[in-house]
Every structure is written in structure tokens, then in C-alpha cells.
Amino acid sequence: MxxxxxxxxxxxxxxxxxxxxxxxxxxxxxxxxxxxxxxxxxxxxxxxxxxxxxxxxxxxxxxxxxxxxxxxxxxxxxxxxxxxxxxxxxxxxxxxxxxxxxxxxxxxxxxxxxxxxxxxxxxxxxxxxxxxxxxxxxxxxxxxxxxxxxxxxxxxxxxxxxxxxxxxxxxxxxxxxxxxxxxxxxxxxxxxxxxxxxxxxxxxxxxxPLIPGLDGRKMSKSYGNAISISMTEEETAKLIKKSKTDSERMITFDPDNRPGVSALLTTAGICTGRDPREIADEIGNGGGGALKSYVTEAVNSYFAPIRERRHEFEGDxxxxxxxxxxxxxxxxxxxxxxxxxxxxxxxxxx
The missing domain is CATH 3.40.50.620 (HUPs)
Structure with missing residues (x-):
């Protein structure tokens, strides 16, 4: 350094x-x-x-x-x-x-x-x-x-x-x-x-912003924790659904103690332009399922136009x-x- x-x-x-x-x-x-x-x-x-x-x-x-x-x-x-x-x-x-x-x-x-x-x-x-x-x-x-x-x-x-x-x-x-x-x-x-x-x-x-992988570690293809730009909406949803959170139902933003939950909140925050803590408060007691649904919608909405353009290039x-x-x-x-x-x-x- x-x-x-x-x-x-x-x-x-x-x-x-x-x-x-x-x-x-x-x-x-x-x-x-x-x-x-x-x-x-x-x-x-x-x-x-x-x-x-x-x-x-x-x-x-x-x-x-x-x-x-x-x-x-x-x-x-x-x-x-x-x-x-x-x-x-x-x-x-x-x-x-x-x-x-x-x-x-x-x-x-x-x-x-x-x-x-x-x-x-x-x-x-x-x-x-x-x-x-x-x-x-x-x-x-x-x-x-x-x-x-x-x-x-x-x-x-x-x-x-x-x-x-x-x-x-x-x-x-x-x-x-x-x-x-x-x-x-x-x-x-x-x-x-x-x-x-x-x-x-x-x-x-x-x-x-540094966007973490779905498990809280650095996002990397080799870790299997990365959402690729080229993924379909279905592939994105499947990957997010498989990501590990924890047993606590209340959603909070705590990167040190809850890396999986916090990584998902960070991803949603970057894609929506919102504070991850605000998103956590909104989901509240909804649990991991509600969190993953929110993140999936946030990612797929943000990347929809990019993926549409990419699909055109795939055909040419x-x-x-x-x-x-x-x-x-x-x-x-x-x-x-x-x-x-x-x-x-x-x-x-x-």
C-alpha cells in the first residue's frame, strides 16, 4: 500500500x-x-x-x-x-x-x-x-x-x-x-x-459503491455469489432465492453480524438509490422471503433495459x-x- x-x-x-x-x-x-x-x-x-x-x-x-x-x-x-x-x-x-x-x-x-x-x-x-x-x-x-x-x-x-x-x-x-x-x-x-x-x-x-456478493464476501464468479449482467430475470431470481440469510425474522442492516442479509440490502439500495437501512425498516418483520423478493425486483427492474439491449447484440x-x-x-x-x-x-x- x-x-x-x-x-x-x-x-x-x-x-x-x-x-x-x-x-x-x-x-x-x-x-x-x-x-x-x-x-x-x-x-x-x-x-x-x-x-x-x-x-x-x-x-x-x-x-x-x-x-x-x-x-x-x-x-x-x-x-x-x-x-x-x-x-x-x-x-x-x-x-x-x-x-x-x-x-x-x-x-x-x-x-x-x-x-x-x-x-x-x-x-x-x-x-x-x-x-x-x-x-x-x-x-x-x-x-x-x-x-x-x-x-x-x-x-x-x-x-x-x-x-x-x-x-x-x-x-x-x-x-x-x-x-x-x-x-x-x-x-x-x-x-x-x-x-x-x-x-x-x-x-x-x-x-x-463496493457491491458485495450475495454472501457478504467480495462479489466474484469463483465464489458463486455474483449476479451477472447477462443473466435472465429467472436466473437472477433463482440465484437470489438460494442466497443464505439467517434465522432471525426481523430484517436489519448489520454488515458485521449479518453479512448475508446486509449484502442483499446493499444490492437493493444501490439498484434503487435508497438507503439500505430504510429498506430494512420497510421490510421489518417480513423475513428473508420478503427481502429476497424486494432485491429480485430491484435488480431485475434496474437491469431490464440493459438486458434488452444485450439480447439484441446476442443476435448480431x-x-x-x-x-x-x-x-x-x-x-x-x-x-x-x-x-x-x-x-x-x-x-x-x-
């Missing part, structure tokens, strides 16, 4: 950027963010990041979204279902409001020039700097895998993603700030050593492929130009 001083500095910078964006000074900013295609996107992704991406896109920030397919193998031994996951991820993006006319959607593996930046970038960081990155440590422990070279250099690969398109803002939570610091170090060190090519990079700290896979092909083509043109600038700065244009 960054020390408190660096967090405060990052927060100040983030607030300055946000004020600029809100004032319409969007031309200064290029955003890069993305997801690993390891499964379906869920409510945690939607409220945690997708809403913010759409907001920035619609305010006029130059937005780029990477589907990080190479990063699937940082902690997995297979790429089974990856093509299906990628296409479904594009469908989720489109259904949630990401507009390919405004936002470049592309995949890691389709942009070789961006990945080629790994070689000069790796020369700009030490092994010790990579070893002490807290996200790398956490992901290694969570996966149970030995530390692979790809996982160790994960922050450098992210730096390639951000810097190839001259990204200068990345929406992040506080725990991801160390990644931004690695990218900033790489940009500064490259500019200092070879010549000014890359921008200063800042984290745009998000204050979006050619369009989904075209969106990705166009994004990959645009990303390649940008990456080739940036790689050319890097070679020129390093005296490697032959």
Missing part, C-alpha cells in the same frame, strides 16, 4: 482532474481501463467501473477499454472459453452504454506493437520494485500458483496498456494506486533517459466482431506510432 502521504497527494491530483472534467476541460485527458475476460461481468463490475467509464465517455474524455486476454494466463493454466468470454464482454460493454464511436475497445493479443513496449519498459524497473508490488503478492497468494514471470511483470504490462495510447488517467480504487505508481515511474524514467515521449499518469480515484454477433476488429485496428495504428516514437527516442530507427 502507498503511504498516507502519497495517497493524499494522489487524492488531491484526482480531485483536480475531476474538477477539470466537470468543468468541461476534457481535451487534456485520455483514459485507459479494462478487464480480464475470465467470465461474465457482474454487478460489482457494473457499479464499480462500467458506470464510471460511460460517464467519462459521455463527458468527452478520450476513453479506451482493453480486454486483457493475455493477462488471463497470469494465474490460470488454460485459455478455454476465452473467445466466448471476449465476445460476451463486448456485448456487456455495449449494453451498458459504452459507445464504440467514442470509446476504443480492443484486446491485448491483437496489438503487438503495444506489447513490444515491454522490452524497453522492463529495463526501467528493478526486480525489487516488482517483487514488492502488493497487488502481485495478493494475486499470487489468491491463485496458489508459483510466481510466474508474467505475474511478476503484470504492472509493467499494464504500463504498456496505459502508455501506448498516451493514457494519462486511469480510474482506480485506492488498492490499485501502486500500479499507477509503476506506470508513472516507467514514463518518467523513459523520458529522462531517452527523451520526452510519455505523459504523466494519474489515478482517478473512484468513490463508486457479426456486429460484435466488427466492433472489436475496428477497435483493434485503431489500437494498432496508435501503437505503431508510439513504438516508432520510442525507437526514434532510443536511436533505434534503422
Amino acid at each position: 502507498p503511504n498516507e502521504g502519497s495517497y493524499e497527494a494522489a487524492l488531491r491530483r484526482s480531485n483536480e482532474i475531476q474538477a477539470d472534467i466537470d468543468a468541461g476541460k476534457t481535451e487534456k485527458y485520455t483514459m485507459l481501463t479494462g478487464d480480464r475476460p475470465t467470465g461474465r461481468l457482474h454487478l460489482g463490475h457494473y457499479f464499480g467501473t462500467l458506470v464510471e467509464r460511460v460517464r467519462l465517455q459521455n463527458l468527452g474524455v478520450k476513453t479506451n477499454v482493453i480486454i486483457a486476454d493475455y493477462q488471463v494466463i497470469t494465474d490460470r493454466d488454460t485459455t478455454e472459453h476465452i473467445q466466448d468470454n471476449v465476445y460476451n464482454m463486448v456485448m456487456d460493454y455495449l449494453a451498458c452504454g459504452i459507445d464504440p464511436a467514442k470509446t476504443m475497445i480492443f484486446t491485448h493479443s491483437a496489438v503487438p506493437a503495444a506489447n513490444q513496449l515491454m522490452l524497453p519498459f522492463l529495463s526501467l524497473v528493478s526486480e525489487a520494485e516488482l517483487q514488492r508490488n502488493p497487488t502481485v503478492k495478493a494475486e499470487m497468494e489468491a491463485s496458489g500458483h508459483s510466481l510466474t514471470g508474467l505475474l511478476l511483470t503484470y504492472p509493467v504490462h499494464q504500463a504498456c496498456d496505459i502508455l501506448f495510447c498516451k493514457g494519462n488517467i486511469v480510474p482506480v480504487g485506492r488498492d490499485q494506486l501502486p500500479h499507477i505508481e509503476v506506470t508513472s515511474k516507467i514514463a518518467r524514467r523513459f523520458n529522462s533517459r531517452f527523451g520526452n515521449v510519455f505523459p504523466e499518469v494519474s489515478g482517478l480515484l473512484t468513490s463508486n 454477433l457479426d456486429y460484435v466482431r466488427d466492433v472489436l476488429a475496428d477497435g483493434n485496428k485503431r489500437a494498432n495504428a496508435i501503437a505503431e506510432q508510439t513504438l516508432g516514437e520510442v525507437r526514434e527516442a532510443m536511436g533505434m530507427s534503422y
Whole structure:
């Protein structure tokens, strides 16, 4: 974790950027963010990041979204279902409001020039700097895998993603700030050593609500506690109905002592814009059944228009492929130009 001083500095910078964006000074900013295609996107992704991406896109920030397919193998031994996951991820993006006319959607593996930046970038960081990155440590422990070279250099690969398109803002939570610091170090060190090519990079700290899984833990497909954007109303109702609450009939919001009940109340609160405590008071002695009915209605009502749009894209896979092909083509043109600038700065244009 960054020390408190660096967090405060990052927060100040983030607030300055946000004020600029809100004032319409969007031309200064290029955003890069993305997801690993390891499964379906869920409510945690939607409220945690997708809403913010759409907001920035619609305010006029130059937005780029990477589907990080190479990063699937940082902690997995297979790429089974990856093509299906990628296409479904594009469908989720489109259904949630990401507009390919405004936002470049592309995949890691389709942009070789961006990945080629790994070689000069790796020369700009030490092994010790990579070893002490807290996200790398956490992901290694969570996966149970030995530390692979790809996982160790994960922050450098992210730096390639951000810097190839001259990204200068990345929406992040506080725990991801160390990644931004690695990218900033790489940009500064490259500019200092070879010549000014890359921008200063800042984290745009998000204050979006953290939506828990149906059991109170972090929402994750691997825990089986996630409501996917792509689920039908019936699948959503079934999953919520199966979620564990407790034996106490009176519904109260108490995340520490009643994680299951409180997770459901939080989900309902985010989908309706209401305070979870207010919802708990309203349900009162209605018990778990009434709570689950309320949550099911809240989720299905909120996501009905999104799922309707998604259903249209499911029936037009050619369009989904075209969106990705166009994004990959645009990303390649940008990456080739940036790689050319890097070679020129390093005296490697032959």
C-alpha cells in the first residue's frame, strides 16, 4: 500500500482532474481501463467501473477499454472459453452504454506493437520494485500458483496498456494506486533517459459503491455469489432465492453480524438509490422471503433495459466482431506510432 502521504497527494491530483472534467476541460485527458475476460461481468463490475467509464465517455474524455486476454494466463493454466468470454464482454460493454464511436475497445493479443513496449519498459524497473508490488503478492497468494514471470511483470504490462495510447488517467480504487505508481515511474524514467515521449499518469480515484456478493464476501464468479449482467430475470431470481440469510425474522442492516442479509440490502439500495437501512425498516418483520423478493425486483427492474439491449447484440454477433476488429485496428495504428516514437527516442530507427 502507498503511504498516507502519497495517497493524499494522489487524492488531491484526482480531485483536480475531476474538477477539470466537470468543468468541461476534457481535451487534456485520455483514459485507459479494462478487464480480464475470465467470465461474465457482474454487478460489482457494473457499479464499480462500467458506470464510471460511460460517464467519462459521455463527458468527452478520450476513453479506451482493453480486454486483457493475455493477462488471463497470469494465474490460470488454460485459455478455454476465452473467445466466448471476449465476445460476451463486448456485448456487456455495449449494453451498458459504452459507445464504440467514442470509446476504443480492443484486446491485448491483437496489438503487438503495444506489447513490444515491454522490452524497453522492463529495463526501467528493478526486480525489487516488482517483487514488492502488493497487488502481485495478493494475486499470487489468491491463485496458489508459483510466481510466474508474467505475474511478476503484470504492472509493467499494464504500463504498456496505459502508455501506448498516451493514457494519462486511469480510474482506480485506492488498492490499485501502486500500479499507477509503476506506470508513472516507467514514463518518467523513459523520458529522462531517452527523451520526452510519455505523459504523466494519474489515478482517478473512484468513490463508486463496493457491491458485495450475495454472501457478504467480495462479489466474484469463483465464489458463486455474483449476479451477472447477462443473466435472465429467472436466473437472477433463482440465484437470489438460494442466497443464505439467517434465522432471525426481523430484517436489519448489520454488515458485521449479518453479512448475508446486509449484502442483499446493499444490492437493493444501490439498484434503487435508497438507503439500505430504510429498506430494512420497510421490510421489518417480513423475513428473508420478503427481502429476497424486494432485491429480485430491484435488480431485475434496474437491469431490464440493459438486458434488452444485450439480447439484441446476442443476435448480431457479426456486429460484435466488427466492433472489436475496428477497435483493434485503431489500437494498432496508435501503437505503431508510439513504438516508432520510442525507437526514434532510443536511436533505434534503422
